[in-house]
Amino acid sequence: MSRVFRLEPSAPERDQAKGGIVAGYLSPHPPHLIYADNPPQNEPRSTGGWEVLRWAYDEVRRRVRAMKPDVLVVHAPHWITMVGHHVNCVPHPRGLSVEPIFPNLFRYHYDFRTDVELAEALVTSFENHGLVARAMREEGVRVDYATIGALHMVNPKWDIPVVSISANNNPYFYAEAELGQMEVLGRATRKAIEQTGRRAVLLASNSLSHLHFDRETPVPEDMSHEHPYNNSQYRADMALLETVRTKPSSALKTAIPEHIAQTEAETKSGSLTWLLSALDWPATTGDVLGYGTIIGTGNAVIEWRCHD
Template identity: 50%
Template sequence: MATEPQKSKTKGAIVAGCLAPHPPHLVYAENPPQNEPRSECGWETLRWAYESMRNELSTIDHDVLVILSPHWRTYVGTHILATPHLKSLSVDPVFPHLFRYSYDIKVDVELAETIHAVCQEKNIPTKLMQNPDFRVDYGTIVTGHMINPLWNKPIVCLSANSVSAYYNLDRMQALMMELGAATKEAIEKSGRKAILLASHSLSHRHFTSENEIPEDMSKEHITNHSLYLWDMKMINLMKAGKSKEMVDLIPDFTEQTIAETESGGLTWMMQAMDYPTYPAKVHGYGTVIGTGNVVASWAPKSSHSAPTAHSTQSGVQSGVQLGTK
């Protein structure tokens, strides 16, 4: 069901972009009321990084979060959530013992339809997802929760097209640049102030077994040193404001580290933000079952203002104390 388009709008803008990985372990470790399993602790460096990023985003006025998620994997075009309200239970298919999360999500259907329309004009294959029984992927939910655990902002979610598996990483780059430009144009047309979220890790080689206590941090580390070196290379480019150089490296980086950049989220976001030349704010880096994850944001100075009614702490404001049973 589409919402009524507004008659006149000011030009919208992308007010920030975030690299916001989605390991379900982070939500598990936060113990929010939405998630059924309980933890003792775990992955604090990444959770505190998210806390820092939430604090930053609380100073940026925004209307909507636009997410590109690798765990809504589509092979025929890019799909866009376009159902106003989605409420269900998300159970992680790989870590069901850690993530069984009751979600209640509002979708900005008007913006979704605008992105779809702009993509159609540019011959980018897209399809709107309008089935009310659809279960939102856990990548979207984890990133959405860690950014905004109160879910008091609507989202738009884009699927990750598997173009890199069908063709190669260069073709992925090309598609994501087209999609990023179209997303930016649609946001400007919509009048929205949007935060983009690229929901993925960096290096992505998992451990293939799990400890008896999943949150046993004495066992957590990067899978191997070469992955770490590559992750640091990318992060240093972020910190240096060399986003174009970083994006140019993505095919090599992805190939060398089995990185989740394969989904295209970072390329899409950097293109939509016209390749920022200012440094990213790197809130933190940590590993989850061997994968490398950075929490980082790009926000032009003009975006920052007084704090808004944005949830800044995941567990506390959800009624559960952070990091404790």
């Protein structure tokens, strides 16, 4: 499967353009979205579904291409590491990723380029900020579906280099207790991006409420069966999104832990907190581009733009 990749800019070119984070997106990864999109990389075929979320991603794609970033940096909750924060430093990951719960929906052939210079700089920056960090350099290690899901939905052409960061497993046990460490991870990410002069778009691969149905419908994309898991999960999602829409992102320092306490939230993996910290908790509101449920889980596509 052929790909066209952007050439690395020369040092003078990089000096002329201001590096840094240009935008960040909450980019949920349910495999159903790729299944519904029917890309050539995914083996299963569908008749569509979950259109509102997929249309939101269409708008993200348009905006990201207009920004012309050098790199997409993703933090994904399903690349779980037991000790510390790992960064994929493999130059050319390629292989087949199968979603373990929904292999009937997601068997994806991936083939992309890593920005190795930035990946190595992230490992160093994490360590300099007092975090346990490791560089993953083992060729052939399978890339998880949450990483692929966010990256594909934002850039299905795969023509922008990427860097992926793991989710330390502690947050899955201790809920919001580890979000402070994710703030440090975000600051360290921003530092490495600025030092390398990259123009970066960040992706937090999180759903919101994450209770889901335990029975699949005969036709997975039959939207007549799609609805929130229950009203309390939905209302908690709406309360969080109202804060996103109406208040500066600093208000989410309180709202995210409250949402975690009220729901079975995937944000406890820390991706959203990492994203907002890397953006330095912008004083602007977030732009909610779409919300929808997938097997009962709440998913929102949201942009926070950095202004020069």
